[in-house]
Amino acid sequence: MVVDYLYKIQSLDVNSLQWQDREAFVTVLRYLSRRVRDPHLLDEIKNQMLRLLAKCNTVDKLKPAQ
Numbered sequence: 001m002v003v004d005y006l007y008k009i010q011s012l013d014v015n016s017l018q019w020q021d022r023e024a025f026v027t028v029l030r031y032l033s034r035r036v037r038d039p040h041l042l043d044e045i046k047n048q049m050l051r052l053l054a055k056c057n058t059v060d061k062l063k064p065a066q
Contacts, residue, residue, distance in 0.1 A: 002032055002041055009048050022052045 009025060017025075029049045036042050 002036055002045075005032070006041070006044050006048060009052075014051060026052050 005028070009029075012025075014022070026049055029045050029052070033042060033045045033049070036045060
């Protein structure tokens with residue numbers, strides 16, 4: 001299940017996701033990172049989280065202040 005989810009995220013174009021979708025993926029990845037015991041899978045989860053968070057932070061900086 002974790003591997004399937006990671007493949008799904010890897011195949012996504014992060015630029016096409018809305019920030020809410022990115023945050024939802026990060027939330028699930030954080031949950032998985034607390035449950036996974038395999039170091040390789042944990043590294044991959046962290047890499048995908050960083051990829052999504054980098055885009056979230058860039059988008060947040062570009063949003064107009066309200």
